[in-house]
Amino acid sequence: MQLASLSANLLFVSFVAYLVATLFFGGAVKGAKLQEAYENNRWGKIAIVITILGFITHLGYFITRWIASSHVPVSNMFEFMTAFAMMIIGAFILLFFLYRTPSLGLFALPLAVVIIGYASMFPRELTPLIPALKSYWLTIHVITAAIGEAILAISAVAGLVFLLKNIDLTKKSKQRFWLESVMFTLILVVGFVLSSSTFTIMGYEAKFTYINKNEQRAQIIYNYPPLFGMNEYESLTPDKMTPLAEMPAIINAKTLTTFVWSVATGVVLYLLLRLILRRPIAALFQPFAKKANSQVMDEIGYRSVVIGFPVFTLGALIFAMIWAHEAWSRFWGWDPKEVWALITWLFYAAYLHLRLSRGWEGEKSAWLAVIGFVIIMFNLIAVNLIIAGLHSYA
Amino acid sequence: MSKINCQCGHENPFGTVLCEQCGRPQTEEAKKSELIDMRYEGSARRSQTYKRSIVDKIWNFFSSVKVGINIIVAVLATSVIGTIFPQKLFVPAVTEADILAYYEKYYGFAGTLYYKLGFYDMYNSWWFITLIGMLGTSIIIASIDRVVPLYKSLKKQRIKRHTSFLKKQRIYAKGQVTNSNSSLAKAEEKLKELRYNVKTEEGALLAEKGRFSRWGPYVNHTGLIIFLFGVLLRGLPGFYVDESIWLREGETRAIPGAPGYYLKNNEFHIETYSKEDDAAFGQAIARVGTIVKNYQSDVTLYKDAEGGLPGQSEQMEFVKDYSIIVNKPLNFDGFNVFQMDYRLDELKSMTFHLTEKATNKSFGEFTVDLNNPERLYELNEGTIVELKDYYPDYDGVENGEPITKSPIPNNPAFIFKMVTPAKPDGEMSFVAIQQTLETEVNDYKVNFVSAETRDITGLVVRKDKTLYILLVGGIIFMIGVAQGSYWNHRRIWIQKGEGNDLFLAGHTNKNWFGLKKELDKVKDFANLPQYEDRLDVETSTGEMKGDTL
Ligand code: HEM
Numbered sequence: 001m002q003l004a005s006l007s008a009n010l011l012f013v014s015f016v017a018y019l020v021a022t023l024f025f026g027g028a029v030k031g032a033k034l035q036e037a038y039e040n041n042r043w044g045k046i047a048i049v050i051t052i053l054g055f056i057t058h059l060g061y062f063i064t065r066w067i068a069s070s071h072v073p074v075s076n077m078f079e080f081m082t083a084f085a086m087m088i089i090g091a092f093i094l095l096f097f098l099y100r101t102p103s104l105g106l107f108a109l110p111l112a113v114v115i116i117g118y119a120s121m122f123p124r125e126l127t128p129l130i131p132a133l134k135s136y137w138l139t140i141h142v143i144t145a146a147i148g149e150a151i152l153a154i155s156a157v158a159g160l161v162f163l164l165k166n167i168d169l170t171k172k173s174k175q176r177f178w179l180e181s182v183m184f185t186l187i188l189v190v191g192f193v194l195s196s197s198t199f200t201i202m203g204y205e206a207k208f209t210y211i212n213k214n215e216q217r218a219q220i221i222y223n224y225p226p227l228f229g230m231n232e233y234e235s236l237t238p239d240k241m242t243p244l245a246e247m248p249a250i251i252n253a254k255t256l257t258t259f260v261w262s263v264a265t266g267v268v269l270y271l272l273l274r275l276i277l278r279r280p281i282a283a284l285f286q287p288f289a290k291k292a293n294s295q296v297m298d299e300i301g302y303r304s305v306v307i308g309f310p311v312f313t314l315g316a317l318i319f320a321m322i323w324a325h326e327a328w329s330r331f332w333g334w335d336p337k338e339v340w341a342l343i344t345w346l347f348y349a350a351y352l353h354l355r356l357s358r359g360w361e362g363e364k365s366a367w368l369a370v371i372g373f374v375i376i377m378f379n380l381i382a383v384n385l386i387i388a389g390l391h392s393y394a
Numbered sequence: 395m396s397k398i399n400c401q402c403g404h405e406n407p408f409g410t411v412l413c414e415q416c417g418r419p420q421t422e423e424a425k426k427s428e429l430i431d432m433r434y435e436g437s438a439r440r441s442q443t444y445k446r447s448i449v450d451k452i453w454n455f456f457s458s459v460k461v462g463i464n465i466i467v468a469v470l471a472t473s474v475i476g477t478i479f480p481q482k483l484f485v486p487a488v489t490e491a492d493i494l495a496y497y498e499k500y501y502g503f504a505g506t507l508y509y510k511l512g513f514y515d516m517y518n519s520w521w522f523i524t525l526i527g528m529l530g531t532s533i534i535i536a537s538i539d540r541v542v543p544l545y546k547s548l549k550k551q552r553i554k555r556h557t558s559f560l561k562k563q564r565i566y567a568k569g570q571v572t573n574s575n576s577s578l579a580k581a582e583e584k585l586k587e588l589r590y591n592v593k594t595e596e597g598a599l600l601a602e603k604g605r606f607s608r609w610g611p612y613v614n615h616t617g618l619i620i621f622l623f624g625v626l627l628r629g630l631p632g633f634y635v636d637e638s639i640w641l642r643e644g645e646t647r648a649i650p651g652a653p654g655y656y657l658k659n660n661e662f663h664i665e666t667y668s669k670e671d672d673a674a675f676g677q678a679i680a681r682v683g684t685i686v687k688n689y690q691s692d693v694t695l696y697k698d699a700e701g702g703l704p705g706q707s708e709q710m711e712f713v714k715d716y717s718i719i720v721n722k723p724l725n726f727d728g729f730n731v732f733q734m735d736y737r738l739d740e741l742k743s744m745t746f747h748l749t750e751k752a753t754n755k756s757f758g759e760f761t762v763d764l765n766n767p768e769r770l771y772e773l774n775e776g777t778i779v780e781l782k783d784y785y786p787d788y789d790g791v792e793n794g795e796p797i798t799k800s801p802i803p804n805n806p807a808f809i810f811k812m813v814t815p816a817k818p819d820g821e822m823s824f825v826a827i828q829q830t831l832e833t834e835v836n837d838y839k840v841n842f843v844s845a846e847t848r849d850i851t852g853l854v855v856r857k858d859k860t861l862y863i864l865l866v867g868g869i870i871f872m873i874g875v876a877q878g879s880y881w882n883h884r885r886i887w888i889q890k891g892e893g894n895d896l897f898l899a900g901h902t903n904k905n906w907f908g909l910k911k912e913l914d915k916v917k918d919f920a921n922l923p924q925y926e927d928r929l930d931v932e933t934s935t936g937e938m939k940g941d942t943l
Pocket of ligand 1: 353456463537611614879
């Protein structure tokens with residue numbers, strides 16, 4: 001138990017370290033007037049040192065949690081996402097030493113921060129492994145796949161910097177709209193973290209019984225005021241809010257409630273920011289991207305796909321197939337999670353071919369990288385929470 | 395078709411864009427462009443050269459990367475659609491009508507449409523399989539179309555290039571140095587140190603490394619094709635066994651799909667995590683309830699004894715004892731037996747008690763084996779109970795006759811005939827769970843005493859001869875992508891011009907940043923002219939702003 005709490009503290013230290021390092025990277029970018037200074041200034045050096053320290057404590061979190069639960073800590077949403085954030089930082093450190101670009105850190109670190117924040121909204125206690133997950137392939141498959149995905153995520157970060165730098169935000173355009181949509185989506189995640197932690201701190205709990213898909217009575221606890229009720233719900237906590245509408249059995253009204261609360265919070269947050277700033281959110285970040293060299297950002301984007309694609313193939317397809325063969329007797333079963341891994345793979349294959357043979361470089365390639373990241377996140381989050389087949393976490 | 399004769403004297407095949415030897419542009423387009431397209435070295439590809447016959451047209455269609463990408467995107471899109479609702483595979487219904495009803499019930503109109511359009515079995519649909527076939531064809535044709543000419547022109551390339559070739563490279567410099575001979579010699583030294591393969595020819599130098607990475611795509615495509623071939627083979631009979639078997643505790647049965655092998659289920663058990671033994675997980679157990687720790691079937695494998703008749707139990711030969719758990723299948727002779735499912739507490743036998751109603755006098759107990767019931771049961775004092783009829787899965791009475799739903803003893807019911815010394819003609823009694831019916835009022839009665847249950851394990855038997863092919867395909871694919879991704883093909887040309895002029899040009903298939911870093915080292919060491927990257931406007935114009943592409 002002590003180990004578990006040590007582990008939690010280490011994670012918190014990393015979280016803070018990434019926040020602080022982001023500020024220093026910001027200083028590095030703002031202070032640089034010349035290319036030389038941009039690559040080698042003091043702020044940037046301090047920033048990368050803090051990032052590495054954060055990464056080490058993050059690794060410490062991972063290892064202590066591994067020891068405490070005696071299995072690799074990637075077996076539920078919280079564990080997987082925090083590990084994913086760690087690997088994003090690792091991938092960033094790798095690419096930073098290849099290209100020395102503080103702008104990349106300025107955007108990669110907040111991404112990791114948001115992901116850790118998101119992860120922390122899920123149950124954090126140690127969970128035991130169900131029989132299907134008890135295999136050393138869990139370690140090999142999930143870690144390799146996550147490393148691949150993290151490297152691919154860096155490509156999206158580089159793409160985002162490229163787009164922020166090169167898209168004219170003073171004029172109305174499709175590009176501006178979509179770039180602002182990306183910002184908006186990130187704010188929605190923040191909305192989820194904010195609303196969820198608010199109600200958790202308040203200790204909100206509403207309990208219901210309902211009839212599930214298999215026509216059995218089951219119990220469910222909401223941590224948000226229930227906007228939507230489960231199929232034929234009956235409240236066990238009558239003093240709490242009554243749902244506004246009842247949902248049929250195939251829709252998880254609890255997830256829907258969480259989703260609507262998060263979106264609502266995000267929208268309010270977004271509108272407030274717009275009101276205060278009086279310009280698109282993307283315009284707020286644009287100055288920080290201006291110092292980056294487009295050619296280098298484009299190359300980082302491509303390079304990280306080139307590095308990440310083989311790792312992803314190995315982890316998410318080949319190791320996955322070997323394990324699936326061992327656990328479920330078939331190497332491929334068209335389970336939604338598998339199909340989405342295939343979709344991700346096909347998408348990046350298309351990216352490589354477009355780039356290589358059709359000359360899709362620069363902006364087009366940057367958009368593709370961002371879309372690729374959306375697909376990855378869709379597989380990690382939505383498929384688990386919504387479509388969920390065999391791979392759904394306990 | 396006529397050959398193309400270059401000014402340098404080399405005879406190039408028809409369709410060549412850049413002379414195979416000196417690199418001079420051969421087409422009007424290439425002559426005019428700022429930068430030449432270095433893909434496939436400007437070699438003559440079949441698809442770019444022959445465009446007449448139907449074979450040419452099919453060849454050209456499939457060798458186009460544009461078409462290839464469209465096929466990839468089509469597979470991607472179809473796969474996405476296939477995940478909107480569960481596939482047929484995951485629907486708990488067997489007949490088509492039931493499946494349709496399922497989609498209609500849970501997904502309404504959209505579900506019905508999904509069914510009607512055939513999306514519910516997407517990955518077995520003819521159009522999906524056709525797309526995969528086209529993908530394979532495209533990979534094969536596109537690769538052959540490129541690899542052969544690429545190989546030839548890389549082999550034929552000369553060290554000395556025409557300046558028009560150098561001038562049209564992305565990395566290019568021309569400048570005066572103090573002593574071109576010594577610069578060239580020093581460049582050679584430094585390049586060798588950087589592990590380049592350096593070749594020289596009268597005032598010209600070609601440094602090259604990582605050429606093998608150019609074969610990466612073709613190697614990985616070969617891997618993909620082998621993989622697809624393996625998938626194709628699984629459709630043929632004999633390559634692939636997929637059976638399932640339910641095995642009760644204590645039961646021995648022939649393994650389906652594996653003739654001559656038998657499996658006995660000694661015991662099936664389920665273990666759950668407990669707060670005491672797994673203290674670290676106490677919180678999670680409290681939140682979720684029970685969490686299963688292990689499903690396990692302890693089995694014994696037998697096979698036909700040599701020379702014995704197949705299927706005779708006395709002649710079975712013990713092979714091994716094994717505990718099948720999830721993630722740890724039983725392996726033998728290329729077969730794998732997996733733990734997949736279970737049913738707990740199936741009734742095995744029931745014990746009854748015969749009494750005289752008036753005195754409560756007992757005549758003893760008897761036990762009915764529910765899967766293999768005996769007909770007669772002899773009790774004390776010459777009483778006999780005869781099992782007249784047995785309904786393992788009793789489901790009410792139809793047309794005056796009791797009926798059974800299935801042969802599985804889920805709800806057994808019996809008709810007993812009780813023959814006692816006092817009633818030698820016997821009395822009839824219908825006995826079901828919590829229910830006894832008598833046609834006339836009887837003096838004797840059969841009471842239920844106890845039941846014994848056992849577990850059933852659900853196993854899957856697989857044999858897949860294609861797995862090795864798939865694995866080989868996967869490994870070759872990985873070698874290919876690694877080869878093409880983690881190494882780059884870099885070339886640097888340095889040539890003397892007039893006086894102390896030097897030309898410098900560089901090319902790489904990816905990672906220009908890495909090439910430039912190496913070039914910088916060579917430049918500083920050998921005092922070469924400053925090159926420019928003609929695609930990087932931002933650095934070369936000295937400002938940090940602006941659109942480069
Ligand atoms: C899912 C299927 C496919 C995968 C995973 C795949 C994978 C790859 C990879 C990893 C590369 C190397 C890219 C790079 O180094 O940046 C490549 C190159 C290439 N692929 Fe594919 N490929 C697929 C399908 C196709 C198809 C259908 C075509 C047909 C047109 C095709 C044609 C090519 C060509 C022409 C190259 C470039 C070869 C060279 O530069 O020498 N590929 N492929």
